[in-house]
Amino acid sequence: MKRLVVGITAHVDSGKTTLSEALLYRTGEIRKLGRVDHQTAFLDTHPMERDRGITIFAHQACIACENAEYTLLDTPGHVDFSAETERTMQVLDYAILVISGTDGVQSHTETLWKLLERYQVPVFLFVNKMDLAGADKAAVLEQLQSRLSDRCVDFSADGTDAFYEQVALLEESFMDTYLEQGKIPPELLAKGIARRKLIPCYFGAALKLEGVDAFLEGLHRYTLEQPCPAQFGARVFKIAADEKGNRLSYLKITGGRLRVRDSIAYTASNGRDMQEKVSQIRVYAGAKFEAKEAVPAGTVCAVTGLSRTFIGQGLGSAGDGMAPVLEPVLRYGVQLPEGVHPTDALKQLAQLEEEDPALHVVWNDHAGQIQMQLMGEVQLEVLQRLIADRFGMQVQFDAGQITYKETIAEPVEGVGHYEPLCHYAEVHLLLEPLPQGSGLQFGVNCREDDLERNWQRLVLTHLEEKTHLGVLTGSPITDMRITLCAGKAHVKHTEGGDFRQATYRAVRNGLRKAKSVLLEPWYEFLLELPTENVGRAMTDLQQMGAEFQPPETEGDRSVLQGSAPVAKLRGYASEVTGYTHGVGRLVCSPKGYAPCQNPEEVIAAVGYDCDSDLENSADSIFCAHGAGFAVKWDEVEQHMHLPGCLHRLEEPDEPEAPVRVSRAAYGGSLAEDKELMAIFERTYGKIDRNPRQALYTPKEEDTAAAYHGKPDPAYDGEEYLLVDGYNIIFAWDELKTIAQNNLDSARGQLMHMLSNYCGYRKCKLILVFDAYKVKGYHGETEQYHNITVVYTKEAETADSYIEKATLDLSKKHKVRVATSDGMEQLIILGNGALRITAAEFRQEVLQTEAAIREYAAQMKQGKKTITEKHSS
Secondary structure, three states, rough: EEEEOOOOOOEEOOOHHHHHHHHHHHHOOOOOOOOOOOOOOOOOOOHHHHHOOOOOOOOEEEEEEEEEEEEEOOOOOOOHHHHHHEEEEEEEEEEEEEOOOOOOOOOOHHHHHHHHHHHHHHHHHEEEEEOOOOHHHHHHHHHHHHHHOOOOEEEEHHOOOHHHHHHHHOHHHHHHHHHHHHHHHHHHHHHHHHHOOOOEEEOOOOOHHOHHHHHHHHHHHOOOOOOOOOOEEEEEEEEEEEEOEEEEEEEEEEEEEEOOOOEEEEEEOOOOEEEEOOEEEEEEEEEEEEOOOOOOOOOEEEOOOOOOOOOOEEEEOOOOOOOOOOOOOOEEEEEEOOOOHHHHHHHHHHHHHHHHHOOOOOOOOOEEEEEEEEHHHHHHHHHHHHHHHHOOOOOOOOOOOOOEEEEOOOOOEEEEOOOOOOOOOOEEEEEEEEOOOOOOOEEEOOOOOOOHHHHHHHHHHHHHHHHOEEEOOOOOEEOOEEEEEEEEEOOOOHHHHHHHHHHHHHHHHHHHHHOOEEEEEEEEEEEEEEEHHHHHHHHHHHHOOOEEEEEEEEEEEEEEEEEEEHHHHHHHHHHHHHHOOOEEEEEEEEEEEEEEOOHHHHHHHHHHOOOHHHOOOOEEEEEEEOEEEEOOHHHHHHHHOOOOOOOHHHHOOOOOOOOOOOOOOOOHHHHHHHHHHHHHHHHHHOOOOHHHHOOOOOOOOHHHHHOOOOOOOOOOOOEEEEEEEHHHOOOOHHHHHHHHHHHHHHHHHHHHHHHHHHHHOOOOEEEEOOOOOOOOOEEEEEEEEEEEEEEOOOOOOOOHHHHHHHHHHHHOEEEEEEEOOOHHHHHHHHHOOEEHHHHHHHHHHHHHHHHHHHHHHHOOOOOOOHHHHHHH
């Protein structure tokens, strides 16, 4: 059986719900035709919908036609509720776009068309109200072809030569078939409609059932069954609550079957993994539903039992939906009644945000109030009543504010560094402006050799999870590409939260350095008014900075179409009503964002201080002397650990060097040897040892017999041992535990242990601690009993100090270095020193302590001196 989900959408007052009633009546699903104006429409189930005569929520009904079953989803037509319409579009197989025969293509009609094009939904057009005076079929068809698509074809002439000739001009396959057969078969037409290469247009009057049967026949004839995988999949497109308060997740089953008590695994919006069972499956028809034990693919149903699903979420084999395009442009403060605590109200209003994510319910600390984003006045009135009915709160809203956005004018690099004690992450991001309407895009241009793939993915996750705010007004940023171009982690100290902090700070740092641009929302408008008032209207629009076309005049009425800033059009509808004495009409729909016309005034009025916004800091955290310290955003580049990447990315790409495979024994060519040695010498100075001896690992066979080069140099000086202090502390469990409570105690314990070790081993021991980057700090060296303790100077890490020290000392002394830093081990090997891991060094220390304890026990018996013990 063919199962399809068909949505019905239109500009408000085009007769969309009336057409739905006609389709249900002609297929026998309802016995009596309802009417919107009589408050008897089958799909207007909510009292507010019947009172206002508009559709506010998407509703479902089913119709059967021969061997097919169609789920009709009636969506809101009013622009204030267009977000609900867009959410529904993501589960449609086909859409019916209803056009008023008297009004033609209106501003919101074009918005809906663009949305259907974005989601690639095949469309059937039904031009309604053709029985009314002023409805001109030819004029409307010409308007459809010019303003929507030139692929719109009148299907009332289906089967005629003129029809086939018009269709043949649209597609090469149509033309070839028509030339061969003299006609185009329905199967080929259906495929063209499914690929949006052909837009069928039907004409009629739904209220009088004119043209409805022909439309039903065309819908059945020219739609194709959708392929569905055998594996279960579903997409959530709506969250609601029934009259008893049960949470309903509305799904479209995209694959397999769903049964009652099936267990579904999914991830909640907060990242928590969920495993829940479906307790009930409902298939709605208007206000009523039928409980089902199982539903197949292609079905739309509501299920209970899933407590953390969210709109747009894919379940099973289905992927998540696309991010919505339409969003509110007005932000209102909620004024709570006396006795209602904001915390309690926030929890209740969060339920509404689950059902309509576009509300963006937040607590604004600066304003000290709950704020919500809305599309317009009608939605505000509906929301007031909805809150009163569901939660018993008589809330009020303030006058509202425009929702601004911010972007940048030119590329900039943002750097975020987060390094309090025992934490480490550095992130470099490239921020680039994009064309208007592009939104935010994220990418990676960072080698995995520099930053592992798991860290790169984590950075992308943190970029996408947060609403990043601009620095002009604290508004969300948009129209920007953010690319991860460099990053650094620490082997032991880096945790997942470190990259969250570094990423947030990098974005903010880039915005702080960039030339920011304030964006304001614009409306597309259609202003219909008496011709005598056109002069006044054009003057008003020019003062608003609007862009509009010359007026279209017909008789004593004129129409102005164009676009203008939302801030200037707010309240203008009441002005139109006043100076036209109730005859004029202003219809607006969202257009998008454009540069603000008066940014200085807006910024001053908002009064946002980006430096005081501690939750969105542009500063970074560095570490010195075992403690973190803050570095202002404009000084971060002087302290960052990685080189900047903006200029590097602007240079032409060079072919990447071939990837080298790591082996147990080095087996590179002579050219590779020279390349590696050149890197060592450029960085750390000339290596006096035999280069090949420094780079090659001897085989385990008879090494002396196999090697024919110069013998190892004779060391006539003392043996030196260099210890990376913090590396050892956090590699040894007993010291790491102490460090979690008191780092000074851990350092003191290590120094005590190494002092004993040094006295027993008779070596020169240098213990090195990172002092990192304290401005003006020149380093410090102190003597602790018999060992030397070094705190590195400004801009010098322990790794860097040890590498330079080994280069100098290994020329005359035997040098060992205790560290578990893999890169440091490689470099010190090239410098001629011997390496020992933290685990191996721990065993030496433990053995030394055991030997000291044994000797102490023997001393009590007067058997030996410590010198004799060591010499033996």
